[in-house]
Amino acid sequence: MIQHNGGGIVLQVDIKSSKPIYKQIMDQIKEGVVKGVFQPGDKLPSVRELSTMLTINPNTVSKAYQELEREGAIETRRGRGTFIVENYKPQADPDRLGQLNDLLKKVVVEAYYLGLSKKELKQMLADLYAKLGGARL
């Protein structure tokens, strides 16, 4: 578990996880935005800097940044760096909406197999909203 704390931001990567490193970075940045840890316009660590901090390859960081930009979450300015997008406009993408529905369906099925009632799952969801986005959501 390698950690990076530069200027208040905290990113950590688990090399041993089955989840790809570039996806770990993506998820943490998006979660950080929701939490408010990353503010619109904030500068992210440079590709080389973050790769050094996490002792991973620059290409891996670059891949994470490219995917995030493709999703519209961040933007890159050549020669300047990578930044959290300002005034993010969500678009009702049918594909991503379907994926979200599938993901949520999986949650419901898993909850059943863990013995969680509908009420308990709703509570879990409420707790997450409280924990993640006090003001934002």
Added chain:
Amino acid sequence: MIQHNGGGIVLQVDIKSSKPIYKQIMDQIKEGVVKGVFQPGDKLPSVRELSTMLTINPNTVSKAYQELEREGAIETRRGRGTFIVENYKPQADPDRLGQLNDLLKKVVVEAYYLGLSKKELKQMLADLYAKLGGARL
């Protein structure tokens, strides 16, 4: 998209999907149990039969069945076949509970990036419960 319909059960597999085939089988069987399409004690297709129907390798089906048995969802009886477990007793597995929480967290973050409000997500969850387990959940 290959489909199998034997005795009322319907399983389909998308070879081109990035999701592993054995996981597709696992998810569909678990979803089928929640829906009630599969009843406790029901016999699943044999490894060879299902592999033939889906035109995939028997080992792939076997892997799906083994994982499902490890999760306690199904049980195999040597020489007889594979069956949906009767009287399934959910166990409060802390690991799986943590994974469920992570999955739900991802849902919340994705929902934010799709512009879905907390209310809309809760509605989506309610719809899924209605669609999946009318009586069971």
Added chain:
DNA sequence: TCACGTGTACCATACCGCCTAGTACGCATG
């Protein structure tokens, strides 16, 4: 102007999960 930091684009290599193919074994049923 020029050095520097930035993201980007290649290429080659290695590793690992997934899937296939084939063969063989142990067990329960009829």
Added chain:
DNA sequence: CATGCGTACTAGGCGGTATGGTACACGTGA
């Protein structure tokens, strides 16, 4: 004993992921 069943094992191919290295294009600031 023949059949159907799950299981185990080996070998190989394929694609995604990550690494290592090099090179290029662009914007900034001295």
